[in-house]
Amino acid sequence: MENYTVKDLMVPLMEYATVSEGATLYDAVMALEKAQEEFDHNKYQHRAVLILDKKNHVIGKISQLDVLRAIEPRNEQTNEIDDIARFGFSERFIHTMQEQHRLKGTFMKNSLESAKKIKVITCMQSPSEGEYIDENTSLDTAIHQLVMGTHLSLLVTRGNDIVGILRLSDVFAAVFHAMKQSEKKE
Amino acid sequence: MKELEKLYDRIIQRVNINLRELEFDVKPYVWTLTPPEQMSKFYAFYGISPDHPLSLQFQHSGLAGSYFLGRCRVTNSLLYKSDIRGDELKKKGDIFQYRIFKIPVAKDEEIDIKDSALIKTLVHNYSHDPETPEKFFIRDTVSTHYANIHGSPTEGCFLGPFATADLTTVHDCVIGAFSYVQAKEISHLNIKPGTIWVRSPGQFNFLYRYPAEGLNQYIYFTAGNQPQGVLIDFMEDRKEAFQRIFDVINIEPSIKVPASASLDRYAVIKPATKISENVLVSQRAYLQNSFLGRGANAQENCFIINSNLEGYNVTAHGAKIIEADMGQNVFVGFNSFLRGRPNCRLTIGKESIVMPHTIVDIRKPLSIPPGSLLWGLIRDENELETNSLPIHTFSKIENKFSKGNLFFEGNGANFISAFQNRIQHILEANGAFFDGTKNKGHAQQNQNISFNTIQPYPKGDLKGLYPNIIIQP
Numbered sequence: 001m002e003n004y005t006v007k008d009l010m011v012p013l014m015e016y017a018t019v020s021e022g023a024t025l026y027d028a029v030m031a032l033e034k035a036q037e038e039f040d041h042n043k044y045q046h047r048a049v050l051i052l053d054k055k056n057h058v059i060g061k062i063s064q065l066d067v068l069r070a071i072e073p074r075n076e077q078t079n080e081i082d083d084i085a086r087f088g089f090s091e092r093f094i095h096t097m098q099e100q101h102r103l104k105g106t107f108m109k110n111s112l113e114s115a116k117k118i119k120v121i122t123c124m125q126s127p128s129e130g131e132y133i134d135e136n137t138s139l140d141t142a143i144h145q146l147v148m149g150t151h152l153s154l155l156v157t158r159g160n161d162i163v164g165i166l167r168l169s170d171v172f173a174a175v176f177h178a179m180k181q182s183e184k185k186e
Numbered sequence: 187m188k189e190l191e192k193l194y195d196r197i198i199q200r201v202n203i204n205l206r207e208l209e210f211d212v213k214p215y216v217w218t219l220t221p222p223e224q225m226s227k228f229y230a231f232y233g234i235s236p237d238h239p240l241s242l243q244f245q246h247s248g249l250a251g252s253y254f255l256g257r258c259r260v261t262n263s264l265l266y267k268s269d270i271r272g273d274e275l276k277k278k279g280d281i282f283q284y285r286i287f288k289i290p291v292a293k294d295e296e297i298d299i300k301d302s303a304l305i306k307t308l309v310h311n312y313s314h315d316p317e318t319p320e321k322f323f324i325r326d327t328v329s330t331h332y333a334n335i336h337g338s339p340t341e342g343c344f345l346g347p348f349a350t351a352d353l354t355t356v357h358d359c360v361i362g363a364f365s366y367v368q369a370k371e372i373s374h375l376n377i378k379p380g381t382i383w384v385r386s387p388g389q390f391n392f393l394y395r396y397p398a399e400g401l402n403q404y405i406y407f408t409a410g411n412q413p414q415g416v417l418i419d420f421m422e423d424r425k426e427a428f429q430r431i432f433d434v435i436n437i438e439p440s441i442k443v444p445a446s447a448s449l450d451r452y453a454v455i456k457p458a459t460k461i462s463e464n465v466l467v468s469q470r471a472y473l474q475n476s477f478l479g480r481g482a483n484a485q486e487n488c489f490i491i492n493s494n495l496e497g498y499n500v501t502a503h504g505a506k507i508i509e510a511d512m513g514q515n516v517f518v519g520f521n522s523f524l525r526g527r528p529n530c531r532l533t534i535g536k537e538s539i540v541m542p543h544t545i546v547d548i549r550k551p552l553s554i555p556p557g558s559l560l561w562g563l564i565r566d567e568n569e570l571e572t573n574s575l576p577i578h579t580f581s582k583i584e585n586k587f588s589k590g591n592l593f594f595e596g597n598g599a600n601f602i603s604a605f606q607n608r609i610q611h612i613l614e615a616n617g618a619f620f621d622g623t624k625n626k627g628h629a630q631q632n633q634n635i636s637f638n639t640i641q642p643y644p645k646g647d648l649k650g651l652y653p654n655i656i657i658q659p
Contacts, residue, residue, distance in 0.1 A: 088369070089393075096586070
């Protein structure tokens with residue numbers, strides 16, 4: 001494992017779920033499902049969709065969390081709860097308020113339909129500086145970058161191009177495999 | 187005048203830099219509030235007494251109509267009709283208790299105001315920040331009409347009209363009009379107008395927010411405009427009465443003052459007011475046709491009109507009581523506005539606690555039972571039902587509680603006892619329990635204050651600014 005570099009573990013861009021910048025959230029979810037069906041190298045499935053501009057450059061990423069965030073209904077009450085959360089109340093207190101609000105019947109029901117039409121560009125995350133990594137970087141450095149930034153994946157670069165994704169799950173699998181191997185040797 | 191305008195610009199820029207994360211621009215809020223000409227119209231003044239330390243340093247500042255007592259340093263700042271009351275600062279050798287730490291105070295504490303503009307603001311108490319026990323700092327801060335900075339070091343803040351920061355270190359925050367914050371330490375928050383927030387981490391958290399449409403009638407403040415509403419009108423209607431007492435150099439009390447009571451010469455007293463033993467009436471207080479029983483007090487910017495206070499009543503900074511009968515030991519928190527009418531009086535039973543920034547404004551008689559806790563907006567019986575609770579009931583809250591716009595988490599008994607302990611401390615500090623020899627407080631110590639005035643440059647580039655001055659014993 002010590003000789004691994006990022007490119008040994010990355011998923012090539014062409015195997016990853018991608019959509020264009022004009023796509024909707026529904027398109028993104030469908031692209032993710034399709035990529036998961038086609039990508040069966042290991043048991044860890046894709047968890048994000050990359051957004052490409054007209055020149056096929058990666059301009060953002062939508063994670064499963066972003067999708068859930070987008071379908072969460074937003075209204076005066078949810079904004080109020082979010083606002084109250086700034087004032088130092090416990091998570092449990094805020095969850096109780098959310099649950100009471102949900103029981104009033106507004107949660108999710110109406111939001112799925114409207115969420116499908118949301119443009120991905122409005123809810124994607126633009127990658128930060130710490131989310132890029134060169135393909136020849138050692139695995140040790142990649143692990144450090146994932147841990148320090150608490151990232152679920154990194155965009156792998158070759159020169160100015162993005163050529164793949166380094167997923168936390170693949171790095172974890174490699175580390176886990178190496179641990180098992182060393183245990184057997186002992 | 188040129189220098190004063192440059193200073194104003196500099197202060198605004200510094201505050202805006204601190205508030206850039208909140209994308210808040212203070213300039214449109216404050217530019218119209220104090221036209222530069224006003225800064226040269228009024229003298230500043232300070233108190234000297236054998237009971238208070240004296241160390242005042244003014245540098246490159248405007249101080250129009252402001253009052254200073256104790257140890258205070260003002261640098262590159264503009265103060266307009268503000269009270270900087272340093273009579274509760276820590277003294278060298280005191281021990282400041284903060285959680286498990288007993289912090290020795292190495293030198294006399296000082297209020298240090300720098301690069302700030304304070305408009306009609308009260309600064310009082312002492313720094314509750316364990317990191318700066320000897321310095322109560324106010325830096326890069328703008329505060330507006332009738333704001334209170336009470337025991338709250340502030341840095342990079344904007345306080346709207348009638349806002350209060352109480353016992354809280356505040357970094358880079360906007361505190362909206364009529365909001366009250368007592369939360370130990372806060373940073374990078376934009377707090378909406380009418381937010382009442384009392385938090386002691388691990389103990390309790392009390393949050394009430396005024397309905398906007400209700401609050402706007404009382405105080406409404408938008409960029410580019412003067413603050414408006416019932417509270418501002420109320421103050422404006424009584425402005426002239428203060429003008430006279432500030433214009434006259436020697437003024438005799440218009441009523442008989444017991445030997446153990448203190449009536450500040452900068453308070454307005456209208457007939458037929460009576461004050462009892464151990465009463466404290468602070469400057470800029472306004473009393474009219476009212477009775478203050480033994481040990482009651484009326485702090486800065488308080489108005490008590492056609493009312494009876496039975497005794498040991500705390501009427502905190504900026505509170506207003508009109509056409510009301512208050513039982514013994516009723517506490518009325520900062521900036522509260524309690525208004526009965528001539529034929530429909532407001533009665534509040536003994537030992538009740540009116541939370542800071544409460545509005546009770548009635549058009550039918552309203553009687554509030556003894557031992558009640560009141561908060562928020564109360565205009566009739568229905569709103570009283572929503573925004574009050576017997577203290578003994580509130581004390582039974584063990585986990586969480588919500589009612590109307592109130593959210594409470596934590597232990598109700600701890601919350602109540604924190605208030606009751608503080609009320610007791612205020613009464614003690616004010617000298618309410620003075621027995622002729624022991625338990626002296628402000629009511630007894632403030633009798634021996636003389637006032638000196640200082641003046642700004644009347645013309646030229648420095649018009650409105652004061653010369654650099656050091657005043658020491």
